[in-house]
Amino acid sequence: MTANDAQSQPWWKRGVIYHCYVRSFMDSNGDGVGDLPGLTSKLDVLRDGTPSSLGIEGLWLSPVYPSPNRDFGYDISDYSSIDPVYGTMEDFDRLMAGARARGIHLIMDLVVNHSSTEHPWFRQARTSRENPFHDYYLWSDGTNGKPPNNWGSTFGGSAWEWNEQTHEFYLHSFLKEQADLNWRNHRLREEIHDIMRFWMNRGVDGFRLDVANYYVKDAQLRDNAHEVVITQPMPGNPSKTLYIPMSREVYDHTVDQPETHDALREMRGVIDEKPGHMMVGEIAQRTQGQVLSYYGDGDSELNLVFNFFFFVRHFRAKDFRDIIQRTLDLLPEGAWPAWVLSNHDVVRAVSRYHCSPPMTKSMIGLLLTLKGTPFLYNGEELGLANTPLLRKLLQDPVGKRYWPLPVGRDGERTPMPWDDTANAGFTTGVPWLPVSAPAMSYSTESADPTSVLSFTRRLSWFRSHHSALNAGDMSIVAGPSDTCLCFTRTSSAEHMTITINLSDQTVAIPRGSFTSDQIPLFSTEEQPSMDSLAPWEVRIAAAPA
Numbered sequence: 001m002t003a004n005d006a007q008s009q010p011w012w013k014r015g016v017i018y019h020c021y022v023r024s025f026m027d028s029n030g031d032g033v034g035d036l037p038g039l040t041s042k043l044d045v046l047r048d049g050t051p052s053s054l055g056i057e058g059l060w061l062s063p064v065y066p067s068p069n070r071d072f073g074y075d076i077s078d079y080s081s082i083d084p085v086y087g088t089m090e091d092f093d094r095l096m097a098g099a100r101a102r103g104i105h106l107i108m109d110l111v112v113n114h115s116s117t118e119h120p121w122f123r124q125a126r127t128s129r130e131n132p133f134h135d136y137y138l139w140s141d142g143t144n145g146k147p148p149n150n151w152g153s154t155f156g157g158s159a160w161e162w163n164e165q166t167h168e169f170y171l172h173s174f175l176k177e178q179a180d181l182n183w184r185n186h187r188l189r190e191e192i193h194d195i196m197r198f199w200m201n202r203g204v205d206g207f208r209l210d211v212a213n214y215y216v217k218d219a220q221l222r223d224n225a226h227e228v229v230i231t232q233p234m235p236g237n238p239s240k241t242l243y244i245p246m247s248r249e250v251y252d253h254t255v256d257q258p259e260t261h262d263a264l265r266e267m268r269g270v271i272d273e274k275p276g277h278m279m280v281g282e283i284a285q286r287t288q289g290q291v292l293s294y295y296g297d298g299d300s301e302l303n304l305v306f307n308f309f310f311f312v313r314h315f316r317a318k319d320f321r322d323i324i325q326r327t328l329d330l331l332p333e334g335a336w337p338a339w340v341l342s343n344h345d346v347v348r349a350v351s352r353y354h355c356s357p358p359m360t361k362s363m364i365g366l367l368l369t370l371k372g373t374p375f376l377y378n379g380e381e382l383g384l385a386n387t388p389l390l391r392k393l394l395q396d397p398v399g400k401r402y403w404p405l406p407v408g409r410d411g412e413r414t415p416m417p418w419d420d421t422a423n424a425g426f427t428t429g430v431p432w433l434p435v436s437a438p439a440m441s442y443s444t445e446s447a448d449p450t451s452v453l454s455f456t457r458r459l460s461w462f463r464s465h466h467s468a469l470n471a472g473d474m475s476i477v478a479g480p481s482d483t484c485l486c487f488t489r490t491s492s493a494e495h496m497t498i499t500i501n502l503s504d505q506t507v508a509i510p511r512g513s514f515t516s517d518q519i520p521l522f523s524t525e526e527q528p529s530m531d532s533l534a535p536w537e538v539r540i541a542a543a544p545a
Ligand code: NOJ
Pocket: 071, 074, 075, 111, 174, 210, 211, 282, 344, 345
């Protein structure tokens, strides 16, 4: 057995991690909002030990802590309990037990760049400069009644907000109701470590760290630079380009400060107190090299770092080949990649690339065959597209503020379609966001062996049974055409070649080419041809024994 093999892989390297936006997953009590009992009732869909479930290894929950919901859970007012809208701590324990029983590992969202301004820490902190919690946050007197610098909030406007009680500004990298925590305060760091231990002691297997590269800010509060960006994606049709010059902030003094790496190393120490635990980080606004630096020396900071570089405008073999190769080249020794196509903050990949179902399968085929941990966003397994929403139905603060450029994030957060009953079986009440037109659902796709869901389940099952795919090394090789992505995956037991035709054209496989003598083991096609790849075909093959 070598280090490449599945048995020696920790769970978070081995399997698919499912990103569940709890609010939109399944509502059990008719209030229109997804909740923990609803999610628990669907665990068999996620993993039941047979090929008819998704066979996930990990389940990441969007934030379920008490929150005033200015930013839908990313503004936490209590890190150690459950928001009543999602259920109780007993409901959480039941979810945990149900997940355990099925071999699913649970990951909580840890949002500690900022807390809600309703958090008791901030309520105290803002009352006086002498309050013991004052230093848990970032403050400045400003200059002549103005903020101390040009730092902007990611959600628009200045990142500084006036606090009348202490006559100072506080920093908020996002909404003014999300006050940034002071990571130079060691008592605060201890509090966060204790929060992690609290959930680990309750059975949680890991954390997804929200904007983990934002934690520490420049101590001298120096201005950020700005650059002019000429091209913008067209709202509603991101594959088209608008030419509008816009000034964009370069977050050189607000993200990636060296002390952030120290803080993450400390958190890693807490994670390592219990074997089998992990943290995966969201590293925002950075280049590929900067993002990968959050693995530390490969195994000293984050266990996994999301690779958001697939959020490009076009689903083209060349672009994806470059991104994958660059990732493999820049990845520190010992680090393991983490791939993402969609999440609750970006337009779903199916809408981004205007995917037909065969094209969607090629995308999922890629996600599940690359070396690394695939993160699957709920609905992606169905080929779900964004739901277009009328402005008056928007909930996301970003959409409300900026619509139509950008339209906001509600379109990728609409409820899961389960069946063809009212509200697609998500709720018996009024859903917090409209359910998309019931063109597809879990039940219709389950019944159709050619659906995206059936394909995803089949591939996930195949993946989990082949060490080449869930643990092997990877090399990109020349494919039969430029429109194909072709790579090998190799463990000590297996050697496989994956070829994905990222085009709507049939591609001939020339005799004597790399793949021509390989036997297909898995394909999107019922009868894969030895001479050609069908449009959008995903093929996993091996040399004859
Ligand atoms: C990233 C989260 O994914 C996003 O939903 C949130 O609005 C910001 N961080 C602020 O917490």
